[in-house]
Structure formats: structure tokens, C-alpha cells
Amino acid sequence: MSKRLDINNSGGTYPVLIEHGLRFRIEEEIRRVCPDATTIFLLADEKAAAHHLDDVMSSFSAAPHVILIPQGESSKSFDELERVLTELLEHGADRKSVVAALGGGVTGDLAGFAAAVLLRGVSFVQIPTTLLAHDSSVGGKTGINHQAGKNLIGSFYAPNAVLYDPAMLATLPEREWRSGFAEVIKHSLISRAGLLEWLYAHVQDPSDLQEDALEELLYRSIQVKADIVQEDEFEAGVRAYLNFGHTLGHAVEAEAGYGGWTHGEAVALGMLAAMHLSRMKLEADVPLEKVEQLLKSHGFQTSLPRSFNHEKLLKRMMHDKKTEGGNLRFVLLKELGEPELVPVDPEMVERAMKEVTADD
Amino acid sequence: MSKRLDINNSGGTYPVLIEHGLRFRIEEEIRRVCPDATTIFLLADEKAAAHHLDDVMSSFSAAPHVILIPQGESSKSFDELERVLTELLEHGADRKSVVAALGGGVTGDLAGFAAAVLLRGVSFVQIPTTLLAHDSSVGGKTGINHQAGKNLIGSFYAPNAVLYDPAMLATLPEREWRSGFAEVIKHSLISRAGLLEWLYAHVQDPSDLQEDALEELLYRSIQVKADIVQEDEFEAGVRAYLNFGHTLGHAVEAEAGYGGWTHGEAVALGMLAAMHLSRMKLEADVPLEKVEQLLKSHGFQTSLPRSFNHEKLLKRMMHDKKTEGGNLRFVLLKELGEPELVPVDPEMVERAMKEVTADD
Numbered sequence: 006m007s008k009r010l011d012i013n014n015s016g017g018t019y020p021v022l023i024e025h026g027l028r029f030r031i032e033e034e035i036r037r038v039c040p041d042a043t044t045i046f047l048l049a050d051e052k053a054a055a056h057h058l059d060d061v062m063s064s065f066s067a068a069p070h071v072i073l074i075p076q077g078e079s080s081k082s083f084d085e086l087e088r089v090l091t092e093l094l095e096h097g098a099d100r101k102s103v104v105a106a107l108g109g110g111v112t113g114d115l116a117g118f119a120a121a122v123l124l125r126g127v128s129f130v131q132i133p134t135t136l137l138a139h140d141s142s143v144g145g146k147t148g149i150n151h152q153a154g155k156n157l158i159g160s161f162y163a164p165n166a167v168l169y170d171p172a173m174l175a176t177l178p179e180r181e182w183r184s185g186f187a188e189v190i191k192h193s194l195i196s197r198a199g200l201l202e203w204l205y206a207h208v209q210d211p212s213d214l215q216e217d218a219l220e221e222l223l224y225r226s227i228q229v230k231a232d233i234v235q236e237d238e239f240e241a242g243v244r245a246y247l248n249f250g251h252t253l254g255h256a257v258e259a260e261a262g263y264g265g266w267t268h269g270e271a272v273a274l275g276m277l278a279a280m281h282l283s284r285m286k287l288e289a290d291v292p293l294e295k296v297e298q299l300l301k302s303h304g305f306q307t308s309l310p311r312s313f314n315h316e317k318l319l320k321r322m323m324h325d326k327k328t329e330g331g332n333l334r335f336v337l338l339k340e341l342g343e344p345e346l347v348p349v350d351p352e353m354v355e356r357a358m359k360e361v362t363a364d365d
Numbered sequence: 366m367s368k369r370l371d372i373n374n375s376g377g378t379y380p381v382l383i384e385h386g387l388r389f390r391i392e393e394e395i396r397r398v399c400p401d402a403t404t405i406f407l408l409a410d411e412k413a414a415a416h417h418l419d420d421v422m423s424s425f426s427a428a429p430h431v432i433l434i435p436q437g438e439s440s441k442s443f444d445e446l447e448r449v450l451t452e453l454l455e456h457g458a459d460r461k462s463v464v465a466a467l468g469g470g471v472t473g474d475l476a477g478f479a480a481a482v483l484l485r486g487v488s489f490v491q492i493p494t495t496l497l498a499h500d501s502s503v504g505g506k507t508g509i510n511h512q513a514g515k516n517l518i519g520s521f522y523a524p525n526a527v528l529y530d531p532a533m534l535a536t537l538p539e540r541e542w543r544s545g546f547a548e549v550i551k552h553s554l555i556s557r558a559g560l561l562e563w564l565y566a567h568v569q570d571p572s573d574l575q576e577d578a579l580e581e582l583l584y585r586s587i588q589v590k591a592d593i594v595q596e597d598e599f600e601a602g603v604r605a606y607l608n609f610g611h612t613l614g615h616a617v618e619a620e621a622g623y624g625g626w627t628h629g630e631a632v633a634l635g636m637l638a639a640m641h642l643s644r645m646k647l648e649a650d651v652p653l654e655k656v657e658q659l660l661k662s663h664g665f666q667t668s669l670p671r672s673f674n675h676e677k678l679l680k681r682m683m684h685d686k687k688t689e690g691g692n693l694r695f696v697l698l699k700e701l702g703e704p705e706l707v708p709v710d711p712e713m714v715e716r717a718m719k720e721v722t723a724d725d
Contacts, residue, residue: 015375043690083447094513099689122482124686125508125519126599148485153454159485160520239486326484329459330403 006217008224012231014163014238023223027170031064038166039128043101045069048116050108052076053134056176070096074112081115081149089119103128109135117147121162131167136174136185139223142167144234154324155255161239171219182211183304184269192229195246197342200225246344249336250276256321273305281360283337285353291338308363315358319351366577368584372591374523374598383583387530391424398526399488403461405429408476410468412436413494416536430456434472441475441509449479463488469495477507481522491527496534496545499583502527504594514684515615521599531579542571543664544629552589555606557702560585606704609696610636616681633665641720643697645713651698668723675718
């Protein structure tokens with residue numbers, strides 16, 4: 006089986022290919038979307054490289070220059086961006102070069118941003134190796150972190166292709182599976198595409214995600230995201246819905262120190278807080294307990310340790326990109342599949358944080 | 366008198382207003398193009414600020430936060446970009462903030478790039494204070510330099526408006542007038558709009574550029590640029606013609622150390638070399654001696670000092686953005702007003718460099 010989505014954006018259309026074994030055909034697929042490519046550069050996450058670089062390299066007639074990216078959010082930094090750009094330039098990058106990212110969200114975000122600003126933009130191909138990257142690799146968001154918050158510096162820069170070989174996900178540790186699964190749950194909550202029901206029916210735990218079921222999950226979850234980013238490429242409207250769970254999530258992730266909590270672990274907690282807020286603010290009928298149970302059975306932490314300082318979290322949330330004129334805004338659910346962007350008072354956010362804080 | 370051009374780009378249309386006294390109406394004009402602006406930030410070149418900041422600030426009902434940018438190309442650096450972004454974020458920038466650049470090309474390029482990557486893009490307004498900025502402020506090129514060459518890192522990011530008060534040019538030192546004038550001459554050579562004839566007739570020396578004549582010059586020169594960037598926003602084709610004189614120009618500027626030669630001084634020399642190449646390579650009929658005379662009468666240096674190492678210049682030119690697959694390409698003239706992008710052998714470039722090198 007293999008699956009394909011075509012995603013429209015202001016610059017054209019790019020394919021997302023999902024196929025077991027695709028890693029052995031990388032050069033062919035890159036040259037199909039970038040027929041006038043000069044040099045191809047492979048920016049590879051160190052850990053992904055350890056598992057998959059040999060396979061990917063075997064697809065090339067001439068070995069591309071490889072730049073290894075250290076694991077973890079700390080690579081989404083100014084220093085790392087500068088190092089990567091310097092290495093690209095010193096190895097002869099020109100305007101028809103292609104930057105390909107082999108790795109998860111960190112590598113994709115960093116490499117995509119480097120591609121966006123190198124010579125004011127070169128071609129860019131995503132080769133995701135994590136479940137989380139099914140989300141980050143589609144939609145054209147690239148960027149790095151800033152001490153003031155996550156993803157505060159970056160570009161909208163669509164890839165020329167996303168080449169997804171689900172077989173590479175087999176080497177993922179459980180914690181990273183979980184991190185990606187949080188975004189799948191998010192997609193299931195903000196859309197009416199029936200994904201939540203499909204999950205209950207087919208995915209009791211990560212071991213269910215093999216071969217065709219995994220391709221199906223990736224396809225369905227990416228489809229939710231694709232529908233939204235096609236409607237709103239530059240996040241002027243509905244795209245903000247993808248931020249469901251991320252307002253508190255980003256703050257928890259930052260406050261824990263990048264890498265302390267995975268992105269998905271923090272977002273899972275943020276989704277629970279956002280569902281509490283949906284009840285408080287909109288008196289919404291949301292499947293909070295059901296989702297909490299699903300998260301627990303997939304090994305997620307569903308309460309915030311008391312060590313987190315709520316005032317500091319709130320201060321970080323004020324730097325959230327949805328904040329406007331100093332007013333906090335959250336994506337809440339009017340009901341399952343019906344997200345809405347809502348201004349929320351800091352006092353109510355404080356109450357929601359208490360709701361998700363551990364009792365002791 | 367006042368003049369207005371409307372420039373189309375993929376994101377819409379932005380106005381270029383040219384008007385004596387416009388500096389006293391900055392806030393009004395910014396709010397006209399950015400009606401939902403939250404905070405406005407003014408990134409001001411230190412020297413421009415010394416002359417004009419009080420006037421510009423007097424146009425605001427509430428003083429915008431000002432970030433001073435040190436003079437000179439060294440501000441187009443990673444470090445300065447990071448400093449500016451940090452200051453913007455620490456002073457509450459959000460997605461509806463406006464970054465306005467008061468200054469010349471350096472400030473505009475740096476501020477525009479900061480606006481492009483801050484929260485993946487905020488509104489941006491150019492308030493040029495130099496003649497050179499008539500060129501750099503239009504067309505959406507933003508960026509910083511890299512040790513490997515000028516403008517190698519950046520974005521295409523169109524401003525929301527260009528607000529040009531020619532009265533601010535009165536404080537420019539002669540050397541900076543000259544630097545900007547080189548781009549006017551460039552526009553006159555690559556277009557058939559009659560600008561070269563107009564210059565011969567109306568602009569014997571900088572003292573001729575007052576009031577209406579200055580507005581007319583800005584309008585005509587910007588019109589040439591606007592016609593080209595509207596045809597080719599992302600430099601896939603004819604926009605490369607704007608690089609006439611810049612291949613050697615950038616190399617000379619970099620090799621002299623940024624700030625040693627002004628951009629325009631280096632470009633003037635680059636245009637002479639490009640006209641020699643046009644004769645050598647295309648047997649073109651170009652007004653080389655006439656332009657050399659015009660440059661001399663405006664105080665330009667028309668020969669390259671022998672201290673420049675041609676091999677080093679050539680190596681720098683290999684990093685030029687027009688280089689593809691290791692092949693140097695120059696914008697040459699088939700005749701006056703007829704530019705063309707042409708691959709040129711390094712040996713011929715070497716001969717052209719000798720042609721423009723001082724005898725002793």
C-alpha cells in the first residue's frame with residue numbers, strides 16, 4: 006500500500022508520499038520535484054542518521070553532503086542555524102540547491118528555516134523519521150526557538166515534497182511515539198473527520214500501529230492538518246485551531262527546559278487544560294474524561310507536577326503568538342470537532358491550571 | 366508636489382509615497398496601511414536618528430519603542446539580527462506589531478528581515494533616509510551578510526508601505542549621495558525608459574537634486590525597479606538584471622572590508638567592468654566612455670586600485686547568487702537598455718578586471 010496527498014499553497018502544490026520502503030528511493034523522488042537541482046544537502050538528525058542514513062544514502066547515485074544535527078530542541082537555536090548556513094555556503098550551496106531534512110520536527114523546522122533564508126530561499130524536502138513529524142512536516146511552518154519562547158523566529162516556507170517512509174518509525178522509542186500521538190489526538194479533537202472514533206476502534210496502544218494501519222493513521226491525521234493549512238496558509242484564521250493544547254503546552258515545555266517534557270507530553274496536558282477551559286468558558290460538552298483515559302492508556306502524564314510555578318507559566322503564555330494587544334487567547338472546543346479562538350481572562354487560565362495540577 | 370507608485374506583489378499591493386514633509390505624517394500613514402496595528406517599533410539607523418528622529422517621533426500620538434541600529438554594513442549580521450529580535454520580543458511584539466525602518470539600506474535590510482522572521486512575519490514599513498534606499502526599499506529583498514558574501518541570508522518580504530520624504534536626503538554626506546546615484550545610473554542603463562537622457566539633461570551634479578527634480582528622479586528610478594520586480598518578484602528571471610554591476614561590485618565591497626568602499630562606489634566600478642565584458646563577450650555597443658565620464662563628474666573612482674587581488678575577487682564572485690553549478694554568470698548589456706544574463710569564463714572576467722584596474 007502507499008498513499009499520497011497533494012497540498013496546495015500559495016506557491017503551488019506539493020506531494021506528501023507515505024510508503025513503506027520510500028527511503029530507498031529518496032534521490033529519485035527529490036529529482037522528480039526538483040528537476041533542475043544542482044547539489045543536494047542532507048541535514049540529518051544524529052539519531053535518525055544512526056538508524057537510517059545508510060539506507061537513504063544508498064538511494065543516491067552520488068553521495069550528498071551530510072550535515073548532522075544534534076538531537077533535541079536545543080538545536081532550534083540561532084547558533085545552530087548559523088552553523089548550518091555556514092556549512093551549506095562553504096560546501097557550494099547555490100540557488101538551485103536542495104536542502105533535505107532527515108529527522109523529526111527539530112531537524113525539519115531548523116532545516117526548513119535554513120532553506121527559507123539561504124540565498125533568500127532554496128528548495129526543501131522533508132523526510133520525516135518520527136510520528137510527531139507527520140504534523141510538523143506538513144503546512145510550511147519552519148523556525149527556531151528564542152529564550153522568550155518556542156518557535157518565535159521563523160518563516161512560512163512550504164516544502165517541495167514530504168517523503169514519509171513509515172518503516173523508519175519502527176526504531177522510535179516509546180516516549181517519542183507518544184509525543185507524536187498527542188498531535189494525532191489533537192487532530193481527532195478539532196475535526197469532524199471521524200478520527201477519534203477510528204482511534205478508539207483501531208489503536209488501543211502503539212503496538213497496533215503496523216504497516217497498513219500506520220499508513221492509514223498518518224494519512225488520516227495529515228488530511229486533517231492539510232484541510233486546515235490549505236484553508237489558511239498564513240495563520241490568519243482557522244489555522245490557529247491547530248494550536249489546540251499548545252498555549253499551555255508550549256509554556257510547560259519551555260518552563261521544564263526544552264527536552265524535559267516532550268512536545269507531545271506537554272501538549273497532551275495543554276489539551277486537557279483547554280477542555281477544562283472549554284467547559285468553564287463555553288459550557289461546552291467535551292469528552293474530557295474519555296480523552297484523559299485514552300491519554301493514560303497510551304502512557305501520558307495527565308497532571309501537572311506541583312513544582313511548576315503557575316505565574317511563570319502564565320507569563321510565558323503572554324508571549325504566545327495568539328496573544329494580541331496583551332490579551333491571552335485560547336483555542337477551545339464548542340463541542341467535539343468544533344474549535345474556536347476565544348479570549349480568556351488570566352484568572353480563568355489559573356483555574357484551569359489548578360484543575361490539571363497534581364493533588365500532591 | 367508629491368508622487369505615488371503602487372507596487373504589486375504576490376501578497377497584494379503596497380504604496381511608495383514620495384513627498385516632502387512626509388516624515389511629519391508617519392504614524393497616520395502606517396495606520397492607513399496597517400489599520401489593526403497593535404504596537405509600532407521604530408528601528409532607526411543611529412545617524413539618521415540624530416537628524417530625523419525628533420521629526421518622525423512628533424508624528425506619533427504615543428511614542429513608539431525605538432531600537433537604534435549602529436551605522437554600517439557590520440549591522441547586517443547574525444548577532445545584530447538576534448539582538449533586534451530579542452529587543453522586539455522583550456518589548457511585547459505580537460503578530461500585529463509593525464516594524465518600521467528609519468534609515469538607509471542597512472537598516473531597511475536588517476529590519477525587513479527581522480520583520481520577516483519575527484513570529485513568522487509581522488508588518489513592515491520602510492522610511493528611507495538615503496538615496497541608495499530608493500533602490501533597496503522597493504522590491505522586498507531583505508537580509509544580512511555572511512562571511513562568505515553579502516546578502517547571502519535573507520527573505521523576499523515585501524513592505525506594507527514605503528514612506529519617502531526626500532527632504533531627509535538633504536543631510537546626506539556627498540559620499541552617500543554618490544552611493545545611491547550609482548543605482549540610479551544602473552536603472553538608466555538596464556531600461557529603455559529614457560532615464561539616462563533625463564540624467565544628462567537635468568543632473569550635472571548632486572546640487573541639481575532639489576525639491577521637484579529630486580522627487581522626479583526618485584519616481585523615475587523607482588519606476589524602473591518596480592517594473593522589473595513586478596514582473597519577477599522572486600528573481601527567477603529578469604530581476605537578475607538589477608544585479609548589473611553587482612557581481613564584481615559585491616566582491617570589491619567584501620574584499621575591501623564592508624564599509625571600505627560604499628556599495629555604490631563598488632557597483633559603479635562593477636558596471637564599468639560589466640560594460641567591458643559586454644563588449645568582449647557580446648561585441649555590444651555600450652556607452653562605456655560616456656558613463657565613465659558621468660561617474661567621474663559625480664566624483665566616483667573609476668578604476669580598481671592595484672592592491673586588490675584578482676584571484677580573491679574571483680573566488681568571492683563564485684559565491685554570487687547568480688552562480689549555478691559552479692559557473693559564473695554576469696548581467697551584460699546587448700545594448701543600452703537591453704540586459705541579458707550570460708555565463709562568462711573566469712579568464713574573461715580576469716581580463717575585464719585588468720581593464721578596470723589602475724595603471725599604477
